Amino acid sequence: MRELGPWLALIFRRPGRLVTGGLLILATLLAGMGLLALSGWFITATAISGILLAAGVQASINLYVPGGGIRFFAVARTVARYAERVYNHDTVLRLLTDIRVALFERLSTAGRDRRTRLRGPQYPPAITGIDPHDRHPCPAHPDSGLRFPIHSADCTPRAGNRCVLRDSCLRHDR
Incomplete structure (x- = not known):
């Protein structure tokens, strides 16, 4: 208590x-x-x-x-x-x-x-706050200007009992 x-x-x-x-x-x-x-x-x-x-x-x-x-x-x-x-x-x-x-x-x-x-x-996490959400991990696609940031976490035992945040991009092609 x-x-x-x-x-x-x-x-x-x-x-x-x-x-x-x-x-x-x-x-x-x-x-x-x-x-x-x-x-x-x-x-x-x-x-x-x-x-x-x-x-x-x-x-x-x-x-x-x-x-x-x-x-x-x-x-x-x-x-x-x-x-x-x-x-x-x-x-x-x-x-x-x-x-x-x-x-x-x-x-x-x-x-x-x-x-x-x-x-x-x-x-x-306490110091950085929401700053990672304000940045876009991938630049805009030159033709369409669209970007889709994807955040994923690896929380497996092989990650050393820590969650590792991974940023990647999904681009839209015309």
Whole structure:
């Protein structure tokens, strides 16, 4: 549990975002439960009405109100799920920004000898960020001007238990 301490401290620095994300998850859950309950009741009521009609007993069922409720819960679940995903992903990206800012503050205040000791396979992804995605590994094709960068990773044991990112090109010829 001690290993989670810094991560939990980082998450709880934004309690409003944590609560809002939790409420959006709760709204998604409640809409899903409402959809399940109403559609289950509707199917059961329709089946009972059909059995009663088959037995010759006078029975009726309102199809429009439960149908409208099912549509409401389905749309509410979809909207709440979308909002929850967008909001919580934004929260995670903000947390990653906090981590990177803290890392760069420590690197900028560290002496040169300390920075040279911090070099290792775990630091380049944090330092380089998304720069590799901004560069195109292949030049544009001279005739069509189209380029298709392809990124693949080799994560096999023969790669020394490391993932090696390989860039290649797929060119479009006319």
